[in-house]
Amino acid sequence: GAVVSQHPSWVICKSGTSVKIECRSLDFQATTMFWYRQFPKQSLMLMATSNEGSKATYEQGVEKDKFLINHASLTLSTLTVTSAHPEDSSFYICSANSGTQYFGPGTRLLVL
Amino acid sequence: GESVGLHLPTLSVQEGDNSIINCAYSNSASDYFIWYKQESGKGPQFIIDIRSNMDKRQGQRVTVLLNKTVKHLSLQIAATQPGDSAVYFCAERDTFTSGTYKYIFGTGTRLKVLA
Secondary structure, three states: OOOEEEEOOEEEEOOOOOEEEEEEEOOOOOOEEEEEEEOOOOOEEEEEEEEOOOOOEEOOOOOOOOEEEEEEEOOEEEEEEOOOOHHHOEEEEEEEEEOEEEEOOOEEEEEO | OOOEEOOOOEEEEEOOOOEEEEEEEOOOOOOEEEEEEEOOOOOOEEEEEEEOOOOEEEOOOEEEEEEOOOOEEEEEEOOOOHHHOEEEEEEEEEEOOOOOEEEEEOOOEEEEEEO
């Protein structure tokens, strides 16, 4: 199947700092990528749809100024958690479509 | 709103037995469904998919059944192995008139394989 990578795999940061997470499609091009967050023992919650060359589409309740998404190329989307707080600590996962939906390995964020 | 739910949050099966994981979906317009396996600390892994114009699809040791009449999806795993222990999610795809789409995930079922 298609390969989606994420970087970093985990990050610890201080409250108030910003964290950037990269999502790459390694062997295919993706005009659309998705960003999810997942709390322990819960399902995946869609945060936003990242569209190459245009603005992201955010789900209801997700602050676009808090979670900045940039999809500058057909193989890269980035999610920046701005002014992170402890409640932003979560597992962030991206996905991209190549025939079907493939997921990255996830990024675990811990905000102290 | 629309949702995809699962009947059983945890399923324990004996190694070698068959497993059946169920999922109920509520959007009758969903045109595509996927089953994912997620191991602890990892991203979801694609297992098998099925389109709405089908009612059954088989893979290696796995079978997905779709019953559109009652909006029910199931994943059958034959001869369950210890490596099958994970959380399983169903996902439905909602496609909009604009051509865009998004996936909605069920709550997940934890499968525990007993030795």
